[in-house]
Amino acid sequence: MADRRRTSRFRVRAAAVTRATLLAIAGACASATGVAGGTTSSSTTALRPRLVVMIVVDQFREPYLERYGDLFTGGFRRLLDQGRLYTRATHDHAITETAVGHATLATGVYPMRHGIVANEWQERTPKGLVDVSNVDDSTVKIVGSPTLTGVSPHYLMRTGLADWIVAANPRSQVASVSAKDRAAVQPAAHAKGQVYWFEPRAGRFVTSTYYRDRYPAWSDEFTARELPRFARDSVWASTIPAAALGRASADTVPWEADGVHTSFPHRFVDEGHPGEYWSWFSATPMLDAATLAYARTMVSSLGLGRDDAPDFLNVSLSQTDRVGHTYGPLSREQLDNLLRLDRELGEFFTFLDRTVGAGRWVVGLSADHGSLVAPETPWPGERAGRRGTAEEKKMLTAIRDSAAKLENDPATAARIAAALRRLPFVADAYMHAQLMSPSNGAPTDSFAVLERRVLSSIASSKAGPVTCAAPATAVRTGTIGTCPCSSWGRVSRRAAIRPARRRWTSRPRSRA
Numbered sequence: 001m002a003d004r005r006r007t008s009r010f011r012v013r014a015a016a017v018t019r020a021t022l023l024a025i026a027g028a029c030a031s032a033t034g035v036a037g038g039t040t041s042s043s044t045t046a047l048r049p050r051l052v053v054m055i056v057v058d059q060f061r062e063p064y065l066e067r068y069g070d071l072f073t074g075g076f077r078r079l080l081d082q083g084r085l086y087t088r089a090t091h092d093h094a095i096t097e098t099a100v101g102h103a104t105l106a107t108g109v110y111p112m113r114h115g116i117v118a119n120e121w122q123e124r125t126p127k128g129l130v131d132v133s134n135v136d137d138s139t140v141k142i143v144g145s146p147t148l149t150g151v152s153p154h155y156l157m158r159t160g161l162a163d164w165i166v167a168a169n170p171r172s173q174v175a176s177v178s179a180k181d182r183a184a185v186q187p188a189a190h191a192k193g194q195v196y197w198f199e200p201r202a203g204r205f206v207t208s209t210y211y212r213d214r215y216p217a218w219s220d221e222f223t224a225r226e227l228p229r230f231a232r233d234s235v236w237a238s239t240i241p242a243a244a245l246g247r248a249s250a251d252t253v254p255w256e257a258d259g260v261h262t263s264f265p266h267r268f269v270d271e272g273h274p275g276e277y278w279s280w281f282s283a284t285p286m287l288d289a290a291t292l293a294y295a296r297t298m299v300s301s302l303g304l305g306r307d308d309a310p311d312f313l314n315v316s317l318s319q320t321d322r323v324g325h326t327y328g329p330l331s332r333e334q335l336d337n338l339l340r341l342d343r344e345l346g347e348f349f350t351f352l353d354r355t356v357g358a359g360r361w362v363v364g365l366s367a368d369h370g371s372l373v374a375p376e377t378p379w380p381g382e383r384a385g386r387r388g389t390a391e392e393k394k395m396l397t398a399i400r401d402s403a404a405k406l407e408n409d410p411a412t413a414a415r416i417a418a419a420l421r422r423l424p425f426v427a428d429a430y431m432h433a434q435l436m437s438p439s440n441g442a443p444t445d446s447f448a449v450l451e452r453r454v455l456s457s458i459a460s461s462k463a464g465p466v467t468c469a470a471p472a473t474a475v476r477t478g479t480i481g482t483c484p485c486s487s488w489g490r491v492s493r494r495a496a497i498r499p500a501r502r503r504w505t506s507r508p509r510s511r512a
């Protein structure tokens, strides 16, 4: 039964989709017969979902659905046809990075409240400024790989959906898997569930001692029997139908990847390093296929969705982000990746119908952030700006470096802000006090979020009297949208610098 409901159709306008784009599709998959209903009559109780599936597609730009929607025949197609599509949703924080987006999706609150304000930040400790990475935790270890840095959700300052589900029913299970540690850990919030991510150095999906001390037999079995199947995929060849090739940008363009290996087919023997197969593999769409295979194994082995205690499964698919960073969001590689992901998701949903039961599971799919296009290949209707010069990069880096050393000295900050404003590619620069002033309104920009964390969040957290060395000045680069960076990875970061235009259909709950 088709149940396609669209809310406030958003028309793409110039530069409006280059930041923090959130795609949110909530689908009551299979027969949409009241699965999403919240009534309590006995007839609908029987149809309550047994499995809640959260899918995050990393760097999934909302306009992909407009540009490529007719090419999708699998999971995206099913969600489009049977789900609810929010076309005006966006992450309402400025530093739209992976850890922040996942933590926000997990908790429903702003970064200032959940505490994951960036992928990396600095905190002031009695020993001085300390670099902090979102899930790194030296008090725990990676199971089976004790030399790797341990990982846990200890910086996450709020509970999340996974916690609430378990609190409501202690028999509920929490499972989470991703190619990235942060994308597996944050969605599971603090629940000590089955949480795994792919670690190329270990050649398997790993977990940390925060969750458990040894791998379950089914995980070892996946590593021994299923993963080798992916080791045979040492060629990434295009699966784009000939008629659709013109929908992406040209395949051989000098700004992609290393400037040499820019076209299909991509081969491990050409692009990888001997003995490091899993590193090369981790840059291809095949890792998403492996992630979904691991998710299927979890559903089967853990018996997710088999009884009336609803279970929670997060699957965060990272490869759209990695392909986007390497080749650009309009590249032929990205189109191929999306077509593969569409097919993989379709198979996954069919698998859930078979194992959990059609109509007995619900899924929500979102991006954690968007991305900018390469200046050379603007999205239709968008101003893509221009690529910054080496000289401009140098100027900005120098100012950034001096800002990073600031110790909340207002006079120095003012001088830096003035220097920034003089740069031809900077639209505006803000001081700490400006961001924090009451007239600044609701803390919907993450620079304000970051600054407010200094004043209140950290001081009241378990971390004790620690403050965050937030930048005293924030660069706003709105007018030309250019990127003086060489990689798309940094483009995302710069996209984050400019506050997103607000276009909500719903706001995250404020659980202050």
Ligand SMILES: [Zn+2]
Pocket: 058, 059, 097, 098, 099, 101, 321, 368, 369
């Ligand atoms: Zn991301």
